[in-house]
Amino acid sequence: MALKQELAERLGRHGQEHLLRSWDDLDEEARKVLAEEIESIDFDQLDRLIAEHVRGDAAATDLNDDLVRPIDVVRMPQTDGERAARRRATEAGEEALSAGEVGVVLVAGGSGTRLGFAGPKGTFPIGPVSSASLFQIHAEKIVALGSRYGKQPPLYVMTSPENHDVTVRYFEQHDRFGLDHVRFFVQGQMPAVDLATGKVLLAGPGRIAMSPDGHGGTLTALAGPGDAGCTPSCLAEMGDRGVRTLFYFQVDNPMVEIADPTFIGLHRQAEAEMSFKVVEKMTPDEKVGVVVLVDGRPQVIEYSDLPKPLAEKRGEDGQLAYWAGSIAIHALETAFIERLVGVHRLPFHRAIKKVPHVGPTGEVVKPAEPNAVKFEQFIFDALPEASRFVVVETERAVEFEPLKNAVGPDSPATVHQRMSDLFGGWLEQAGAVVPRRGDGTVPFAIEISPLFALDAHELKSKIEPGLVIERPIYLR
DSSP, rough: OOOHHHHHHHHHHHTGGGGTTTTGGSOOHHHHHHHHHHSSHHHHHHHHHHHHHOOOOSSSOOOOOTEEEEEOOOOOSSSSHHHHHHHHHHHHHHHHHHTTTTTEEEHHHHHHBGGTTTTGGGGSSTTTOOBBBHHHHHHHHHHHHHHHHSSOOOOEEEEEEHHHHHHHHHHHHHHHHGGSSSEEEOEEEEEEEETTTTTEEEEEETOOEEEETTTTHHHHHSSSSTTTTTTHHHHHHHHTOOOOOOEETTOOOOOOOTTHHHHHHHHTTTSSSSEEEEEEEEETTTTEEEEETTTEEEEEEETSSSSSHHHHOOOOTTTBBEEEEEEEEEEEEHHHHHHHHHHHHOEEEEEOOOEOOOOOOOTTEESSOEEEEEEEEGGGGGGGOOEEEEEEOOOOOHHHHOOOSSSSSHHHHHHHHHHHHHHHHHHHHHTTOOOOOOOOOOOSSSSEEEESSSSSHHHHTOOTOOOOOOOEEEEE
Protein backbone atom coordinates (compact mmCIF):
# COMPACT_ATOMS: atom_id res chain seq x y z
CA MET A 1 0.00 0.00 0.00
CA ALA A 2 2.95 2.32 0.57
CA LEU A 3 3.84 2.13 -3.13
CA LYS A 4 0.26 2.86 -4.17
CA GLN A 5 0.13 5.85 -1.85
CA GLU A 6 3.44 7.17 -3.13
CA LEU A 7 2.30 6.83 -6.76
CA ALA A 8 -1.08 8.39 -5.98
CA GLU A 9 0.55 11.44 -4.41
CA ARG A 10 2.83 11.87 -7.40
CA LEU A 11 0.02 11.49 -9.92
CA GLY A 12 -2.30 13.72 -7.90
CA ARG A 13 0.08 16.65 -8.28
CA HIS A 14 -0.41 16.42 -12.03
CA GLY A 15 -4.07 15.47 -12.30
CA GLN A 16 -3.31 11.95 -13.54
CA GLU A 17 -4.46 9.87 -10.57
CA HIS A 18 -6.87 7.91 -12.81
CA LEU A 19 -3.88 5.79 -13.89
CA LEU A 20 -4.28 3.83 -10.63
CA ARG A 21 -7.98 3.06 -10.93
CA SER A 22 -7.32 -0.65 -11.67
CA TRP A 23 -4.50 -1.01 -9.13
CA ASP A 24 -6.44 -3.14 -6.65
CA ASP A 25 -7.39 -5.60 -9.41
CA LEU A 26 -3.83 -6.16 -10.61
CA ASP A 27 -1.49 -8.91 -9.53
CA GLU A 28 1.97 -8.12 -8.18
CA GLU A 29 3.72 -8.39 -11.55
CA ALA A 30 1.20 -6.11 -13.25
CA ARG A 31 1.53 -3.57 -10.45
CA LYS A 32 5.29 -3.62 -10.87
CA VAL A 33 4.99 -2.95 -14.60
CA LEU A 34 2.55 -0.09 -14.05
CA ALA A 35 4.71 1.46 -11.34
CA GLU A 36 7.77 1.32 -13.62
CA GLU A 37 5.83 3.00 -16.43
CA ILE A 38 4.63 5.78 -14.11
CA GLU A 39 8.12 6.30 -12.71
CA SER A 40 9.56 6.53 -16.22
CA ILE A 41 7.41 9.57 -17.08
CA ASP A 42 8.66 13.10 -16.47
CA PHE A 43 5.32 14.57 -15.40
CA ASP A 44 6.67 18.10 -15.06
CA GLN A 45 7.70 17.95 -18.70
CA LEU A 46 4.39 16.33 -19.63
CA ASP A 47 2.47 19.17 -17.96
CA ARG A 48 4.33 21.66 -20.13
CA LEU A 49 3.66 19.65 -23.29
CA ILE A 50 -0.04 19.36 -22.49
CA ALA A 51 -0.23 23.12 -21.90
CA GLU A 52 1.48 23.83 -25.19
CA HIS A 53 0.19 21.12 -27.52
CA VAL A 54 -3.20 20.14 -26.09
CA ARG A 55 -4.56 23.27 -24.45
CA GLY A 56 -2.76 25.42 -27.01
CA ASP A 57 -1.25 28.02 -24.74
CA ALA A 58 1.75 28.55 -27.04
CA ALA A 59 1.45 30.78 -30.09
CA ALA A 60 2.57 29.42 -33.47
CA THR A 61 5.31 31.19 -35.41
CA ASP A 62 4.00 33.14 -38.39
CA LEU A 63 6.07 31.88 -41.31
CA ASN A 64 6.27 34.41 -44.13
CA ASP A 65 8.61 35.95 -46.70
CA ASP A 66 10.02 38.37 -44.15
CA LEU A 67 11.13 35.51 -41.90
CA VAL A 68 11.94 32.60 -44.24
CA ARG A 69 14.78 32.54 -46.76
CA PRO A 70 16.34 29.84 -48.96
CA ILE A 71 19.43 28.17 -47.52
CA ASP A 72 22.78 27.74 -49.27
CA VAL A 73 23.20 24.23 -50.67
CA VAL A 74 26.24 22.48 -52.12
CA ARG A 75 24.66 21.61 -55.47
CA MET A 76 25.55 18.73 -57.76
CA PRO A 77 28.85 19.67 -59.51
CA GLN A 78 28.50 21.22 -62.96
CA THR A 79 31.99 22.55 -63.70
CA ASP A 80 35.48 21.09 -63.67
CA GLY A 81 36.29 23.18 -60.61
CA GLU A 82 33.26 21.89 -58.74
CA ARG A 83 34.10 18.30 -59.69
CA ALA A 84 37.66 18.80 -58.45
CA ALA A 85 36.33 20.18 -55.16
CA ARG A 86 34.13 17.10 -54.83
CA ARG A 87 37.13 14.83 -55.39
CA ARG A 88 39.01 16.59 -52.60
CA ALA A 89 36.01 16.16 -50.31
CA THR A 90 35.83 12.47 -51.22
CA GLU A 91 39.49 12.05 -50.27
CA ALA A 92 38.84 13.68 -46.89
CA GLY A 93 35.93 11.32 -46.29
CA GLU A 94 37.99 8.31 -47.31
CA GLU A 95 40.67 9.31 -44.81
CA ALA A 96 38.06 9.43 -42.03
CA LEU A 97 36.74 6.00 -43.01
CA SER A 98 40.23 4.49 -43.22
CA ALA A 99 41.03 5.91 -39.78
CA GLY A 100 37.96 4.25 -38.26
CA GLU A 101 36.48 7.61 -37.26
CA VAL A 102 33.04 7.03 -38.82
CA GLY A 103 30.13 5.16 -37.25
CA VAL A 104 26.67 4.40 -38.64
CA VAL A 105 23.33 4.92 -36.91
CA LEU A 106 20.33 3.14 -38.39
CA VAL A 107 16.87 4.12 -37.15
CA ALA A 108 14.70 1.00 -37.34
CA GLY A 109 11.93 1.24 -34.76
CA GLY A 110 9.08 0.96 -37.24
CA SER A 111 6.88 -1.96 -38.20
CA GLY A 112 5.61 -3.08 -41.60
CA THR A 113 1.95 -2.36 -40.82
CA ARG A 114 1.38 0.01 -43.75
CA LEU A 115 2.99 -2.58 -46.02
CA GLY A 116 0.65 -5.30 -44.80
CA PHE A 117 3.72 -7.01 -43.36
CA ALA A 118 3.97 -8.61 -39.94
CA GLY A 119 7.34 -7.77 -38.48
CA PRO A 120 9.91 -4.99 -38.19
CA LYS A 121 10.12 -2.95 -41.38
CA GLY A 122 13.83 -3.72 -41.63
CA THR A 123 13.04 -7.40 -42.20
CA PHE A 124 10.86 -6.64 -45.24
CA PRO A 125 12.18 -8.43 -48.39
CA ILE A 126 12.93 -5.66 -50.89
CA GLY A 127 15.74 -6.90 -53.17
CA PRO A 128 14.29 -6.81 -56.74
CA VAL A 129 15.67 -10.28 -57.54
CA SER A 130 17.08 -11.70 -54.31
CA SER A 131 14.30 -10.54 -51.95
CA ALA A 132 17.07 -9.48 -49.58
CA SER A 133 15.69 -7.56 -46.61
CA LEU A 134 16.28 -3.89 -45.95
CA PHE A 135 18.53 -4.92 -43.06
CA GLN A 136 20.59 -7.21 -45.28
CA ILE A 137 21.11 -4.56 -47.96
CA HIS A 138 22.17 -1.94 -45.42
CA ALA A 139 24.47 -4.37 -43.59
CA GLU A 140 26.16 -5.53 -46.80
CA LYS A 141 26.96 -1.92 -47.69
CA ILE A 142 28.75 -1.53 -44.35
CA VAL A 143 30.65 -4.80 -44.82
CA ALA A 144 31.69 -3.62 -48.29
CA LEU A 145 32.89 -0.30 -46.84
CA GLY A 146 35.07 -2.25 -44.43
CA SER A 147 36.59 -4.23 -47.28
CA ARG A 148 37.31 -1.06 -49.24
CA TYR A 149 38.76 1.11 -46.48
CA GLY A 150 40.24 -1.47 -44.11
CA LYS A 151 38.04 -0.41 -41.19
CA GLN A 152 34.41 -1.48 -41.02
CA PRO A 153 32.25 1.28 -39.50
CA PRO A 154 30.47 0.09 -36.35
CA LEU A 155 26.69 -0.06 -36.71
CA TYR A 156 24.23 1.15 -34.07
CA VAL A 157 20.62 0.13 -34.66
CA MET A 158 17.82 1.95 -32.86
CA THR A 159 14.85 -0.33 -32.25
CA SER A 160 11.55 0.18 -30.46
CA PRO A 161 10.30 -1.67 -27.38
CA GLU A 162 7.88 -3.55 -29.67
CA ASN A 163 10.42 -4.80 -32.22
CA HIS A 164 13.69 -4.91 -30.27
CA ASP A 165 13.81 -8.62 -29.45
CA VAL A 166 12.62 -9.66 -32.93
CA THR A 167 15.21 -7.41 -34.57
CA VAL A 168 18.08 -8.74 -32.46
CA ARG A 169 17.03 -12.35 -33.19
CA TYR A 170 16.84 -11.58 -36.91
CA PHE A 171 20.41 -10.34 -37.01
CA GLU A 172 21.64 -13.29 -34.94
CA GLN A 173 19.81 -15.77 -37.19
CA HIS A 174 21.71 -14.31 -40.15
CA ASP A 175 25.11 -14.22 -38.41
CA ARG A 176 24.81 -10.44 -38.25
CA PHE A 177 25.26 -10.38 -42.03
CA GLY A 178 29.03 -10.39 -41.58
CA LEU A 179 29.14 -7.19 -39.51
CA ASP A 180 32.13 -6.85 -37.19
CA HIS A 181 30.27 -4.71 -34.66
CA VAL A 182 26.55 -4.07 -34.34
CA ARG A 183 24.85 -2.78 -31.22
CA PHE A 184 21.14 -2.37 -30.64
CA PHE A 185 19.61 0.33 -28.48
CA VAL A 186 15.97 1.09 -27.71
CA GLN A 187 14.08 4.24 -28.56
CA GLY A 188 12.41 6.17 -25.76
CA GLN A 189 8.67 6.45 -25.30
CA MET A 190 6.12 9.07 -24.34
CA PRO A 191 2.56 8.65 -23.04
CA ALA A 192 -0.35 9.43 -25.34
CA VAL A 193 -2.90 11.84 -23.88
CA ASP A 194 -6.57 12.50 -24.56
CA LEU A 195 -7.03 15.28 -27.10
CA ALA A 196 -9.90 16.89 -25.17
CA THR A 197 -8.72 16.59 -21.58
CA GLY A 198 -4.96 16.02 -21.57
CA LYS A 199 -5.42 12.90 -19.44
CA VAL A 200 -2.91 10.11 -20.04
CA LEU A 201 -4.60 7.20 -21.78
CA LEU A 202 -4.53 3.61 -20.59
CA ALA A 203 -3.90 0.92 -23.21
CA GLY A 204 -5.29 -1.73 -20.87
CA PRO A 205 -5.81 -2.41 -17.17
CA GLY A 206 -2.58 -1.28 -15.61
CA ARG A 207 -0.87 -0.39 -18.91
CA ILE A 208 -0.25 3.16 -20.07
CA ALA A 209 -0.68 3.94 -23.76
CA MET A 210 2.93 4.67 -24.74
CA SER A 211 4.31 5.57 -28.17
CA PRO A 212 7.82 6.16 -29.59
CA ASP A 213 9.23 9.61 -28.92
CA GLY A 214 10.17 10.24 -32.58
CA HIS A 215 13.43 9.98 -34.48
CA GLY A 216 14.73 12.94 -32.49
CA GLY A 217 14.81 10.57 -29.54
CA THR A 218 17.78 8.89 -31.22
CA LEU A 219 20.18 11.39 -29.66
CA THR A 220 18.95 10.89 -26.10
CA ALA A 221 18.88 7.12 -26.58
CA LEU A 222 22.47 7.11 -27.85
CA ALA A 223 23.53 8.90 -24.69
CA GLY A 224 21.49 6.69 -22.36
CA PRO A 225 22.99 3.83 -20.32
CA GLY A 226 22.95 0.42 -21.93
CA ASP A 227 21.70 -2.89 -20.54
CA ALA A 228 20.11 -1.63 -17.33
CA GLY A 229 23.06 0.63 -16.63
CA CYS A 230 25.61 -2.20 -16.74
CA THR A 231 27.30 -1.12 -19.99
CA PRO A 232 28.46 2.26 -21.28
CA SER A 233 26.18 4.33 -23.47
CA CYS A 234 26.53 4.01 -27.22
CA LEU A 235 28.13 7.46 -27.28
CA ALA A 236 30.69 6.47 -24.67
CA GLU A 237 31.48 3.32 -26.59
CA MET A 238 31.95 5.34 -29.77
CA GLY A 239 34.45 7.52 -27.95
CA ASP A 240 36.37 4.46 -26.84
CA ARG A 241 36.45 3.23 -30.45
CA GLY A 242 37.70 6.56 -31.81
CA VAL A 243 34.47 7.32 -33.69
CA ARG A 244 34.01 11.08 -34.22
CA THR A 245 31.45 11.33 -37.01
CA LEU A 246 28.12 9.50 -37.26
CA PHE A 247 26.26 8.78 -40.48
CA TYR A 248 22.52 8.70 -39.68
CA PHE A 249 19.73 7.28 -41.85
CA GLN A 250 16.38 5.53 -41.62
CA VAL A 251 15.69 1.91 -42.44
CA ASP A 252 13.01 2.39 -45.10
CA ASN A 253 15.32 3.77 -47.81
CA PRO A 254 17.39 0.98 -49.46
CA MET A 255 19.04 3.48 -51.82
CA VAL A 256 21.10 5.27 -49.17
CA GLU A 257 24.82 5.57 -49.93
CA ILE A 258 25.85 4.67 -46.39
CA ALA A 259 28.79 6.69 -45.04
CA ASP A 260 29.24 8.21 -48.49
CA PRO A 261 32.83 9.52 -48.34
CA THR A 262 31.99 12.64 -50.36
CA PHE A 263 29.29 13.65 -47.90
CA ILE A 264 31.48 12.79 -44.92
CA GLY A 265 34.31 14.79 -46.49
CA LEU A 266 32.17 17.88 -47.15
CA HIS A 267 30.94 17.67 -43.56
CA ARG A 268 34.50 17.41 -42.24
CA GLN A 269 35.88 20.16 -44.49
CA ALA A 270 33.20 22.56 -43.22
CA GLU A 271 34.04 21.60 -39.62
CA ALA A 272 30.29 21.04 -39.35
CA GLU A 273 28.53 19.68 -36.29
CA MET A 274 25.51 18.51 -38.28
CA SER A 275 24.96 18.14 -42.02
CA PHE A 276 22.05 17.24 -44.30
CA LYS A 277 21.57 15.56 -47.62
CA VAL A 278 18.69 16.99 -49.64
CA VAL A 279 16.95 16.37 -52.95
CA GLU A 280 15.12 18.84 -55.13
CA LYS A 281 11.41 18.75 -54.36
CA MET A 282 9.37 17.50 -57.30
CA THR A 283 6.18 19.46 -56.52
CA PRO A 284 5.15 22.12 -53.99
CA ASP A 285 3.03 19.59 -52.11
CA GLU A 286 5.56 16.74 -51.98
CA LYS A 287 5.60 15.35 -48.46
CA VAL A 288 9.15 16.16 -47.45
CA GLY A 289 10.33 18.85 -45.08
CA VAL A 290 12.39 21.69 -46.51
CA VAL A 291 15.68 23.04 -45.16
CA VAL A 292 15.56 26.84 -44.98
CA LEU A 293 16.72 29.82 -42.97
CA VAL A 294 14.19 31.14 -40.45
CA ASP A 295 15.16 34.52 -39.05
CA GLY A 296 18.71 33.80 -40.16
CA ARG A 297 19.00 30.39 -38.50
CA PRO A 298 18.96 27.03 -40.29
CA GLN A 299 15.78 25.03 -39.76
CA VAL A 300 13.62 22.33 -41.29
CA ILE A 301 9.97 23.17 -41.85
CA GLU A 302 7.74 20.12 -42.10
CA TYR A 303 5.69 19.96 -45.30
CA SER A 304 2.49 20.21 -43.24
CA ASP A 305 3.74 23.43 -41.60
CA LEU A 306 4.98 25.19 -44.73
CA PRO A 307 2.37 27.82 -45.75
CA LYS A 308 1.05 27.29 -49.26
CA PRO A 309 2.36 30.65 -50.60
CA LEU A 310 5.88 29.69 -49.52
CA ALA A 311 5.56 26.11 -50.78
CA GLU A 312 4.50 27.38 -54.23
CA LYS A 313 6.89 30.34 -54.47
CA ARG A 314 9.28 30.19 -57.42
CA GLY A 315 12.38 32.09 -58.43
CA GLU A 316 13.03 33.82 -61.74
CA ASP A 317 14.31 30.54 -63.16
CA GLY A 318 10.98 28.85 -62.40
CA GLN A 319 12.48 26.63 -59.73
CA LEU A 320 10.77 26.32 -56.37
CA ALA A 321 12.29 28.86 -54.01
CA TYR A 322 12.18 26.35 -51.15
CA TRP A 323 13.26 23.21 -52.92
CA ALA A 324 15.79 21.59 -50.55
CA GLY A 325 13.84 18.52 -49.44
CA SER A 326 15.21 16.75 -46.37
CA ILE A 327 15.53 12.96 -46.83
CA ALA A 328 16.59 11.97 -43.30
CA ILE A 329 20.26 11.45 -44.14
CA HIS A 330 22.60 13.28 -41.79
CA ALA A 331 26.14 13.47 -40.51
CA LEU A 332 26.63 14.43 -36.87
CA GLU A 333 29.68 14.87 -34.70
CA THR A 334 29.59 12.80 -31.51
CA ALA A 335 30.84 15.82 -29.55
CA PHE A 336 27.83 17.79 -30.81
CA ILE A 337 25.43 15.09 -29.63
CA GLU A 338 27.08 15.00 -26.23
CA ARG A 339 26.76 18.76 -25.89
CA LEU A 340 23.18 18.75 -27.11
CA VAL A 341 21.85 16.10 -24.75
CA GLY A 342 23.77 17.62 -21.88
CA VAL A 343 22.38 21.15 -22.06
CA HIS A 344 19.46 21.13 -24.48
CA ARG A 345 16.39 19.02 -25.13
CA LEU A 346 14.90 18.94 -28.61
CA PRO A 347 11.38 20.38 -28.79
CA PHE A 348 8.41 18.06 -28.98
CA HIS A 349 5.83 18.20 -31.74
CA ARG A 350 2.30 16.90 -31.52
CA ALA A 351 0.76 14.22 -33.70
CA ILE A 352 -3.00 13.76 -33.50
CA LYS A 353 -3.83 10.07 -33.84
CA LYS A 354 -6.46 7.44 -33.18
CA VAL A 355 -5.41 5.58 -30.02
CA PRO A 356 -7.51 2.68 -28.66
CA HIS A 357 -7.76 2.82 -24.90
CA VAL A 358 -9.64 1.70 -21.81
CA GLY A 359 -12.52 3.94 -20.77
CA PRO A 360 -13.49 5.01 -17.23
CA THR A 361 -15.60 1.92 -16.60
CA GLY A 362 -13.09 -0.52 -18.08
CA GLU A 363 -14.61 -0.71 -21.54
CA VAL A 364 -12.33 -0.87 -24.58
CA VAL A 365 -12.71 2.24 -26.74
CA LYS A 366 -11.78 2.03 -30.42
CA PRO A 367 -12.15 5.59 -31.69
CA ALA A 368 -13.46 6.27 -35.18
CA GLU A 369 -11.78 9.69 -35.25
CA PRO A 370 -8.42 10.95 -33.93
CA ASN A 371 -8.76 11.21 -30.17
CA ALA A 372 -5.26 11.54 -28.80
CA VAL A 373 -2.04 13.52 -28.92
CA LYS A 374 1.30 11.76 -29.25
CA PHE A 375 4.50 13.68 -28.56
CA GLU A 376 7.45 13.30 -30.92
CA GLN A 377 10.89 14.81 -31.33
CA PHE A 378 12.45 15.30 -34.77
CA ILE A 379 16.19 14.92 -35.26
CA PHE A 380 16.30 17.80 -37.71
CA ASP A 381 15.46 20.16 -34.83
CA ALA A 382 19.08 19.75 -33.77
CA LEU A 383 20.17 21.78 -36.81
CA PRO A 384 19.60 25.27 -35.29
CA GLU A 385 21.87 24.26 -32.38
CA ALA A 386 24.82 23.46 -34.65
CA SER A 387 27.55 26.09 -34.76
CA ARG A 388 28.49 24.98 -38.27
CA PHE A 389 26.56 22.95 -40.84
CA VAL A 390 26.53 22.04 -44.51
CA VAL A 391 23.60 21.09 -46.76
CA VAL A 392 24.48 18.85 -49.70
CA GLU A 393 22.34 18.01 -52.71
CA THR A 394 22.13 14.40 -53.87
CA GLU A 395 20.36 12.81 -56.82
CA ARG A 396 16.93 11.42 -56.13
CA ALA A 397 17.41 8.66 -58.71
CA VAL A 398 20.55 7.54 -56.92
CA GLU A 399 19.71 7.84 -53.26
CA PHE A 400 16.06 8.34 -52.40
CA GLU A 401 13.20 5.90 -52.84
CA PRO A 402 11.69 5.14 -49.42
CA LEU A 403 9.48 2.14 -48.77
CA LYS A 404 6.30 3.22 -47.02
CA ASN A 405 3.15 1.91 -48.72
CA ALA A 406 1.84 -1.44 -49.94
CA VAL A 407 0.85 -0.02 -53.34
CA GLY A 408 1.21 3.22 -55.26
CA PRO A 409 4.01 5.72 -54.52
CA ASP A 410 6.82 4.61 -52.19
CA SER A 411 5.78 0.96 -52.53
CA PRO A 412 7.72 -2.25 -53.28
CA ALA A 413 6.93 -1.77 -56.97
CA THR A 414 8.44 1.73 -57.14
CA VAL A 415 11.45 0.71 -55.05
CA HIS A 416 12.13 -2.33 -57.24
CA GLN A 417 11.97 -0.16 -60.36
CA ARG A 418 14.21 2.56 -58.96
CA MET A 419 16.80 0.02 -57.78
CA SER A 420 16.72 -1.81 -61.11
CA ASP A 421 17.14 1.46 -63.02
CA LEU A 422 20.10 2.43 -60.84
CA PHE A 423 21.85 -0.91 -61.26
CA GLY A 424 21.06 -0.91 -64.97
CA GLY A 425 22.87 2.43 -65.18
CA TRP A 426 25.88 0.97 -63.37
CA LEU A 427 26.01 -1.88 -65.88
CA GLU A 428 25.84 0.54 -68.79
CA GLN A 429 28.70 2.60 -67.32
CA ALA A 430 30.68 -0.64 -67.13
CA GLY A 431 30.11 -1.28 -70.84
CA ALA A 432 27.13 -3.64 -70.70
CA VAL A 433 24.09 -3.37 -72.93
CA VAL A 434 20.84 -2.93 -71.00
CA PRO A 435 17.45 -2.61 -72.73
CA ARG A 436 15.29 0.37 -71.84
CA ARG A 437 11.63 1.22 -72.20
CA GLY A 438 10.57 4.40 -73.95
CA ASP A 439 10.52 6.24 -70.62
CA GLY A 440 14.08 5.18 -69.83
CA THR A 441 13.25 2.52 -67.24
CA VAL A 442 14.59 -1.03 -67.46
CA PRO A 443 11.98 -3.69 -68.31
CA PHE A 444 13.00 -6.33 -65.75
CA ALA A 445 14.58 -6.65 -62.32
CA ILE A 446 18.31 -6.01 -61.91
CA GLU A 447 20.13 -6.24 -58.59
CA ILE A 448 23.76 -5.91 -57.57
CA SER A 449 24.75 -6.84 -54.04
CA PRO A 450 27.03 -4.35 -52.29
CA LEU A 451 29.32 -7.34 -51.67
CA PHE A 452 29.81 -7.61 -55.45
CA ALA A 453 30.16 -3.91 -56.18
CA LEU A 454 29.53 -0.86 -54.03
CA ASP A 455 29.33 1.53 -56.97
CA ALA A 456 29.55 1.75 -60.75
CA HIS A 457 33.33 2.25 -60.72
CA GLU A 458 33.91 -0.97 -58.79
CA LEU A 459 31.49 -2.87 -61.04
CA LYS A 460 33.49 -1.83 -64.11
CA SER A 461 36.42 -3.95 -62.96
CA LYS A 462 34.26 -7.04 -62.52
CA ILE A 463 32.34 -7.51 -65.76
CA GLU A 464 33.35 -7.83 -69.38
CA PRO A 465 32.46 -4.89 -71.67
CA GLY A 466 29.78 -5.79 -74.18
CA LEU A 467 27.84 -8.00 -71.78
CA VAL A 468 24.19 -8.06 -72.92
CA ILE A 469 21.55 -8.12 -70.17
CA GLU A 470 18.42 -9.86 -71.49
CA ARG A 471 16.66 -11.09 -68.35
CA PRO A 472 16.54 -10.50 -64.58
CA ILE A 473 20.01 -10.67 -63.06
CA TYR A 474 21.44 -10.67 -59.55
CA LEU A 475 25.18 -10.14 -59.14
CA ARG A 476 26.54 -11.22 -55.77
